Amino acid sequence: MLSPEEHAEFLLATETVRRAALRYLEVMRSVPHVIHFIASLQRGVDSVAQTVAAGGPQFACKAGCSHCCNVRVEALEPEVFQIARELKKLPAETLGEITRRLQQHVAMVSGMPLAQQQSPCPFLENHLCTIYSVRPAVCRKAHSFEVAKCEEAGAEIPQSLALLLKAEALMQGTAAAYREVKLAASGHELGQAVLLALADAGAESRWALGEPIFDVDAC
Numbered sequence: 001m002l003s004p005e006e007h008a009e010f011l012l013a014t015e016t017v018r019r020a021a022l023r024y025l026e027v028m029r030s031v032p033h034v035i036h037f038i039a040s041l042q043r044g045v046d047s048v049a050q051t052v053a054a055g056g057p058q059f060a061c062k063a064g065c066s067h068c069c070n071v072r073v074e075a076l077e078p079e080v081f082q083i084a085r086e087l088k089k090l091p092a093e094t095l096g097e098i099t100r101r102l103q104q105h106v107a108m109v110s111g112m113p114l115a116q117q118q119s120p121c122p123f124l125e126n127h128l129c130t131i132y133s134v135r136p137a138v139c140r141k142a143h144s145f146e147v148a149k150c151e152e153a154g155a156e157i158p159q160s161l162a163l164l165l166k167a168e169a170l171m172q173g174t175a176a177a178y179r180e181v182k183l184a185a186s187g188h189e190l191g192q193a194v195l196l197a198l199a200d201a202g203a204e205s206r207w208a209l210g211e212p213i214f215d216v217d218a219c
């Protein structure tokens with residue numbers, strides 16, 4: 001529960017982000033630009049996480065620890081397109097293997113209640129993220145001060161409230177700016193949305209024209 005001061009600070013930060021993002025999105029309307037702009041949100045969340053970590057206490061997170069990659073992950077439309085663009089640069093055989101993995105993932109989680117979607121992320125391999133440089137903002141926000149709590153099913157993870165609020169302000173403010181210029185921006189199940197983006201060559205263009213591409217979530 002936030003204090004009235006924390007709540008007011010959060011609303012102000014969200015509004016500041018929304019206005020800054022809107023200034024860019026109102027001018028830069030080409031498809032590559034509006035997709036690429038989402039990287040500024042991701043850099044912002046990284047920067048907040050680095051600042052909080054530098055101020056201590058240290059996060060328990062380290063490479064090879066992937067407890068937080070076993071939950072339902074959601075990404076905004078431009079994040080999904082950004083990931084699909086990176087995957088399309090891979091050799092056909094590798095892309096085919098990733099597509100098969102995404103199909104298996106979607107088949108597994110489809111129809112499952114959201115709270116039960118605790119399967120490994122389809123982009124997780126040997127406990128490492130295979131799309132690390134373009135992973136969604138929600139993944140960049142994830143952290144813990146105690147790995148034992150991450151291992152405990154249903155436990156409350158000790159986290160930095162400052163990081164969570166600043167990251168959330170960045171995410172909500174940016175998404176609001178996209179929506180204000182009539183570009184759909186809301187959370188979609190990562191595996192299913194990326195699979196759709198890979199399969200539909202016209203998805204980016206239709207999204208840029210205001211169509212809600214991933215609103216057919218089956219999971």
Ligand code: SF4
Pocket residue numbers: 068069070073121122123124125128129130131132135136139
């Ligand atoms: S995208 Fe990467 S960091 Fe995010 S849940 Fe999947 S494997 Fe983990």
